[in-house]
Amino acid sequence: MSGGPRGSSPQPAVPSPQPAWDDATGAARVRALFATTFGGEPDGVWSAPGRVNIVGEHTDYNGGLCLPIALPHRTYVAVAARPGTRRLRLVSAQEPGPAREVDLDAVGPVGTTGEVRGWAAYVAGVLWALEAEGLAAGLPGLDVAVDSCVPAGAGLSSSAALECAVAVAVDDLAGLGLAGPAGAPDDGGRARLAAACVRAENEVAGAPTGGMDQAAALRALAGHALLLDCRDGQVEHVPLNLTAAGLELLVIDTRAEHRLVDGQYARRRQVCEAAATVLGVPDLRAVAEDIGSGATTLDEVLPRLADDEQRRRVRHVVTEIERVRTLVGLLGDAEGLAGPALRRAGAVLDASHESLRDDYEVSSPELDLAVAAAREAGALGARMTGGGFGGSAIALVEAGATGEVMSAVAAAFSAAGLADPAFLRATASGPAGRASG
Structure with a gap:
């Protein structure tokens, strides 16, 4: 006979910690979704991490300090440019259904006639903000497939991970030169990308967040916590080897x-x-x-x-x-x-x-x-x-x-x-x- 003492309640099974995907797994998943939805191959795959804040909550929009780290859990986007069109086609493994379409020339802030509803606002908003900030002009339409192992709704910045993955993809495809080469990120350029992502989230998605999430996704370093001064955007990388x-x-x-x-x-x-x-x-x-x-x-x-x-x-x-x-x-x-x-x-x-x-x-x-x-x-x-x-x-x-x-x-x-x-x-x-x- 198995189990606990007679009359005792069964103990809940303890799940294993949710693993993060490595790049090969994440890229393979999102490429497969892209091929199924749009056909062919994307121009590339980009990713951005979720974040967890160690301490410094609700200080970012008060000009304060916070100390997040980038998680190993990431959002992956497979993207192909669509020259000659200004339409986005979007699909997400987390939102099953047909691809959504968004006219970039019609996108506007939440509450206006150009409001974009749902998760598509976090993608369309990034392109809108890059153009509004003068960082890009006349961006082409895109085909975008999304898959993620950042838990949604868990307060781990799944929205910022999506925004920042799209931002580095656009930076690369449009030759903006803000993210810098892999392994030696241009932090000044990344700060500008982060600011555009914040504007996308605040104005197009309608979430009045501060800038911590996007800074962590774009500016963190492996093995370090990111000490972010939210008043002037300066960062310090604090070694963290738990x-x-x-x-x-x-x-x-x-x-x-x-x-x-x-x-x-x-x-x-x-x-x-x-x-x-x-x-x-x-x-x-x-x-x-x-x-x-x-x-x-x-x-x-x-x-x-x-x-x-x-x-x-x-x-x-x-x-x-x-x-x-x-x-x-x-x-x-x-x-x-x-x-x-x-x-x-x-x-x-x-x-x-x-x-x-x-x-x-x-x-x-x-x-x-x-x-x-x-x-x-x-x-x-x-x-x-x-x-x-x-x-x-x-x-x-x-x-x-x-x-x-x-x-x-x-x-x-x-x-x-x-x-x-x-x-x-x-x-x-x-x-x-x-x-x-």
Whole structure:
């Protein structure tokens, strides 16, 4: 007789972490989709990574600091130019059905007669933005096939991965010269591509995000976290070798769908901008800088805001920027992540989650449960990651304890009657570019 004690509930099966495709696999899949849909061969295959943010949430549109890494999980696009036409033909393995067609000359911002609905907005929007920014003119139509192993709706920037894969494809096919050669990316040019992708997402797709996701997809380096200054777009590459420290960064996809276009994200951005206006500063980064320099304190700043919602949002942004600085300092310590430094790093992640849950109010029951279960199972620190309202959490885990943490989270979700979570291992990977497969 097999199974647990009589009367006990069966334990949920723990899925293996979702693997990332190598370039050969991703390219083969998307080439096959292209051939089935459009016939023939594409001009090439390009890809861009999803991202996970280690710390620095909702700081990007406040001129702050954040610390994402590019995931090994990528979106692949097979693309062929269509000279003499201004029409896009688009197909995605994630959205089965006939190819969609979009007239590039009719594309416009969301809410206008040129609005493009659905996922096609993230493709058409990139070409629209490149032309609107003066980076390209008279781009031809394209045939585009898309396939991806970046989990959609998980808060891991599947939309930015699509935008940035399309951006490097157009850069290559149109000879824009912004992405630079493979292995030696022109970061200035990539910053301009990232800005165009942000504009595509904000104006054509209608998601009021900051620029962290696109910067990570286009400007990250393998083996490094990307310290992004969202005020001036400057980056610093911070070495991140968790394997050498005997650690893993586990991503927990709660399967609670992450959406940014339902008004909640936009509301928080509006509140932060209103608070900055009341405080007489250009953005909340200025408040963090004044506090960091000793010119003022948070206790002196917050009473200047009559609105309690503004006070809580400001407290999160200011303390989150400081948490980014703290973690970067710990990663740069010559001793590495061990002993007291490791405990402090875990505490930074824990404090970030509590601030996002209580002051910024962007967590969810599923995210809180994932974080609590991971901590109880031995995670050294855990937090929600991404915009929130669903999506994913991360847990810093000793390499040998990953299976135990996954089992504990899966059991907690089962006991709560929730859908099984999914998992993936996050390693700092490389940026968008032409696929080698």
